[in-house]
Amino acid sequence: MTLQEFRNLLLTADPTASHYESVKNTNYTVWKEFERRKTPEEEWRIQVDRFTKIEYDPIVELIDTALSTDDISFDYKVDYEENTGYIHHIWDCTVA
DSSP, X not given: OOHHHXXXXXXXXXXXXXXXXXXXXXSEEEEEEEEEEESSSEEEEEEXXXXXXXXXXXXXXXXHHHHOSTTEEEEEEEEEETTTTEEEEEEEEEEO
């Protein structure tokens, strides 16, 4: 899967998701690649972050479903940022 294919997949879950930094001031999704591995197949390590003030944000479930493909494995974490009031959902992905 290429970075462009990953972006397109993520956009099916959140059409406003952006690369590196947000274009919105409210609830938003950003993603960034942070490592490329040369194995028999190229692998990318990509982090997806969803910042939301909605307790049960439906976009979180949509992202989780979109990332649950054969080409992507991921670890999921969540944190509450007291200083901003955001719930921070984090997917650390390995994309083949």
